[in-house]
Amino acid sequence: xxxxxxxxxxxxxQDEEIAALKVSSKSIGGIATFLGCARDFSEGRDVSxxxxxxxGSMALAEMQKLRSEAIDRFGLLDARIVHRVxxxxxxxxxxxxxxxAEHRAAxxxxxxxxxxxxxxxxxxxxxxxxxxxESWVTPHP
Amino acid sequence: xxxxxxxxxxxxxQDEEIAALKVSSKSIGGIATFLGCARDFSEGRDVSxxxxxxxGSMALAEMQKLRSEAIDRFGLLDARIVHRVxxxxxxxxxxxxxxxAEHRAAxxxxxxxxxxxxxxxxxxxxxxxxxxxESWVTPHP
Amino acid sequence: xxxxxxxGPVADRVQTREMQVEFAPGMTLHDVIxxxxxxxxGAFSIVSFIAVNQQQVHxxxxxxxxxxxxxxxxxxxxx
Amino acid sequence: xxxxxxxGPVADRVQTREMQVEFAPGMTLHDVIxxxxxxxxGAFSIVSFIAVNQQQVHxxxxxxxxxxxxxxxxxxxxx
Numbered sequence: 001x002x003x004x005x006x007x008x009x010x011x012x013x014q015d016e017e018i019a020a021l022k023v024s025s026k027s028i029g030g031i032a033t034f035l036g037c038a039r040d041f042s043e044g045r046d047v048s049x050x051x052x053x054x055x056g057s058m059a060l061a062e063m064q065k066l067r068s069e070a071i072d073r074f075g076l077l078d079a080r081i082v083h084r085v086x087x088x089x090x091x092x093x094x095x096x097x098x099x100x101a102e103h104r105a106a107x108x109x110x111x112x113x114x115x116x117x118x119x120x121x122x123x124x125x126x127x128x129x130x131x132x133x134e135s136w137v138t139p140h141p
Numbered sequence: 142x143x144x145x146x147x148x149x150x151x152x153x154x155q156d157e158e159i160a161a162l163k164v165s166s167k168s169i170g171g172i173a174t175f176l177g178c179a180r181d182f183s184e185g186r187d188v189s190x191x192x193x194x195x196x197g198s199m200a201l202a203e204m205q206k207l208r209s210e211a212i213d214r215f216g217l218l219d220a221r222i223v224h225r226v227x228x229x230x231x232x233x234x235x236x237x238x239x240x241x242a243e244h245r246a247a248x249x250x251x252x253x254x255x256x257x258x259x260x261x262x263x264x265x266x267x268x269x270x271x272x273x274x275e276s277w278v279t280p281h282p
Numbered sequence: 283x284x285x286x287x288x289x290g291p292v293a294d295r296v297q298t299r300e301m302q303v304e305f306a307p308g309m310t311l312h313d314v315i316x317x318x319x320x321x322x323x324g325a326f327s328i329v330s331f332i333a334v335n336q337q338q339v340h341x342x343x344x345x346x347x348x349x350x351x352x353x354x355x356x357x358x359x360x361x
Numbered sequence: 362x363x364x365x366x367x368x369g370p371v372a373d374r375v376q377t378r379e380m381q382v383e384f385a386p387g388m389t390l391h392d393v394i395x396x397x398x399x400x401x402x403g404a405f406s407i408v409s410f411i412a413v414n415q416q417q418v419h420x421x422x423x424x425x426x427x428x429x430x431x432x433x434x435x436x437x438x439x440x
Binding site: 013014015018022026027028029030031032033034035036037038039040041090091102104107108111112115 | 169231
């Protein structure tokens with residue numbers, strides 16, 4: 001069974017992540033997931049590739065904290081967070097978040113909170129590679 | 142390619158549904174999904190099986206309307222709705238909803254709206270089979 | 283003929299999934315409800331939605347046409 | 362020795378990913394910032410977060426210990 005929180009180069013399978021979640025409890029009534037993928041444009045520019053860099057040890061620790069906090073705060077039965085750190089092209093998977101709960105409200109709230117917090121708290125940076133050159137993405141406030 | 146809105150006995154694969162969604166646009170930045178599964182208890186009673194019945198022609202038409210409305214209302218790039226109508230056991234998949242958008246807020250809002258509306262508008266009924274007997278589920282107001 | 287459909291908990295109480303009602307010009311939804319509801323009051327007490335030709339209908343004065351399909355439905359519990 | 366790490370946009374501006382700073386007893390985070398920030402003001406203008414041993418630190422008076430790991434980081438843009 002793969003770890004529930006991972007940073008990896010390789011792509012992931014939602015079916016495998018969901019199967020791993022389900023093993024944790026027979027009381028799961030709803031699983032909300034968020035899959036972040038690479039788009040082919042960003043603020044009007046064509047983007048051919050997106051490259052990620054992470055402060056690996058801190059990023060993993062923050063993601064593990066995030067998962068535990070989400071489980072406590074929303075009463076989740078289980079949760080998973082996987083972030084790829086590699087170079088991706090349009091359509092490729094970047095990040096996967098899943099929240100399992102008895103009922104759907106907690107699953108949705110927990111899932112959304114985790115991706116919102118991940119963007120705020122986890123030391124990962126993305127660089128967009130366009131036909132005009134490369135640039136680090138500056139997040140909106 | 143499978144239809145984006147389906148009622149079926151067979152189980153489904155999230156990976157296949159996501160792959161089908163991604164074909165529709167290279168501008169997808171986020172996909173929110175909801176997976177409803179059978180729990181092993183309900184209001185304190187053990188549930189061994191859940192059996193579904195649908196007014197098939199009307200349910201499919203309502204689900205298709207729901208998808209179109211969600212795409213318009215939330216500016217989604219694509220969406221999928223799959224509901225199983227069969228007998229399931231604890232842990233089995235029941236319903237799958239996916240909403241793809243450029244940004245995550247629309248994906249989450251659209252996904253959650255679709256499952257909330259589906260429960261209100263789509264003529265499907267569930268019967269819980271427990272060691273004490275069978276009973277149709279009466280939804281909460 | 284009007285085709286009348288029952289599903290799930292309503293079908294259980296009526297003990298059938300389908301029946302035919304003779305069509306008469308000018309017939310309204312109300313007429314069908316009165317006709318069947320009298321025979322199965324226990325079933326109709328849990329009817330929350332009515333559809334004519336797969337569309338929800340709220341107005342019981344809706345005029346029916348020959349070969350219409352009516353469904354009497356309990357509260358939905360899918361998902 | 363204090364290990365100082367740079368990532369992403371900050372690493373690009375400093376043109377290195379890692380440097381060592383001599384440890385001295387009583388040294389604070391502020392001392393390291395002053396030391397390196399003077400050499401790379403352009404890089405430090407985009408530093409939004411500082412971590413000591415993988416924990417975000419807000420107080421620049423934090424006292425350092427030998428072998429601490431400090432990271433100077435631009436706003437995160439993962440996900």
